[in-house]
Amino acid sequence: MSAEIIDGKKIAQSMREQLKERIANLQGVTPGLAVVLIGDNQASQTYVSMKQKACENLGIYSRLIRMPESVSESDLLSTINELNEDSTIHGILVQLPLPAHIDETSVIEAIIPAKDVDGFHPINVGRLQTGGEAFYPCTPNGIMKMLEYQGIDLTGKHAVVVGRSNIVGKPMGQLLLKESATVTYCHSKTADLKAHTKQADIVVAAAGIHNLITAEHIKEGAVVIDVGMNRDSEGKLCGDADYDSCKAKASAITPVPGGVGPMTITMLLFNTVESAERFSKVK
Ligand SMILES: Nc1nc2c(c(=O)[nH]1)N[C@@H](CN(C=O)c1ccc(C(=O)N[C@@H](CCC(=O)O)C(=O)O)cc1)CN2
Numbered sequence: 310m311s312a313e314i315i316d317g318k319k320i321a322q323s324m325r326e327q328l329k330e331r332i333a334n335l336q337g338v339t340p341g342l343a344v345v346l347i348g349d350n351q352a353s354q355t356y357v358s359m360k361q362k363a364c365e366n367l368g369i370y371s372r373l374i375r376m377p378e379s380v381s382e383s384d385l386l387s388t389i390n391e392l393n394e395d396s397t398i399h400g401i402l403v404q405l406p407l408p409a410h411i412d413e414t415s416v417i418e419a420i421i422p423a424k425d426v427d428g429f430h431p432i433n434v435g436r437l438q439t440g441g442e443a444f445y446p447c448t449p450n451g452i453m454k455m456l457e458y459q460g461i462d463l464t465g466k467h468a469v470v471v472g473r474s475n476i477v478g479k480p481m482g483q484l485l486l487k488e489s490a491t492v493t494y495c496h497s498k499t500a501d502l503k504a505h506t507k508q509a510d511i512v513v514a515a516a517g518i519h520n521l522i523t524a525e526h527i528k529e530g531a532v533v534i535d536v537g538m539n540r541d542s543e544g545k546l547c548g549d550a551d552y553d554s555c556k557a558k559a560s561a562i563t564p565v566p567g568g569v570g571p572m573t574i575t576m577l578l579f580n581t582v583e584s585a586e587r588f589s590k591v592k
Pocket of ligand 1: 356567
């Protein structure tokens, strides 16, 4: 078997076209996104400029707030408070990771849930479990859209999520559960990872370990979703799954790059447009 390649760029593009129509229907309201970038982390700078470019292409107003690595937590919190009050801004995100002296939880909790387009605030995290109006984290929600686009029905399927981060692993499991999948979480301390992943209809690899998942870890016909963003010894971007060996055994697989990554940014645009729509209804 050779797997179908799930083309994240193509799905992202089709979703972005739909978003253009929603923006046109906003009648005079321009969705606004504020991105706070702290320090000089090269990867963060790349992701932030990709976000800004994507906003520009769609007609979303984007404001970049750059702060030095040495910024104090209280200055950062004051900036967030100003953005919370700014009616031209519908979405706020602080690019992660943060410098060690800043408490991530305090920063995330300072953003009002209605503008938390990353979906990291405890109110949004809680509503993912209990229901109600919420924003869902962009990477796992993007994966759900990819699975839907591919026509993969999740009801009764066994999904194994490898990784337990707040950004990807934990919300990924919740979203899969919402669609009636049977979910197993694995992580760095899981004994005999292979015994779990081999039973899975869908494996989501989000552990940040290059080549953690090989053909030996999956069953014939499994769907492999690769969230990894690692660099190999030559500096080439690669995922958590050994692409060539898994491709030969899986029924569908996401590449890195060009798989989950483009969907992460698209879901940020999606949440920002959604937020602008919600605010314009409140007015
Ligand atoms: N506040 C947030 N911080 C971070 C998030 C997040 O969702 N919110 N996620 C990651 C980084 N990230 C977005 O911020 C992100 C990572 C990767 C991509 C992407 O499109 N990758 C491309 C390859 C890009 C390259 O060449 O380097 C791909 O996979 O095709 C988009 C967004 C951590 N921080």
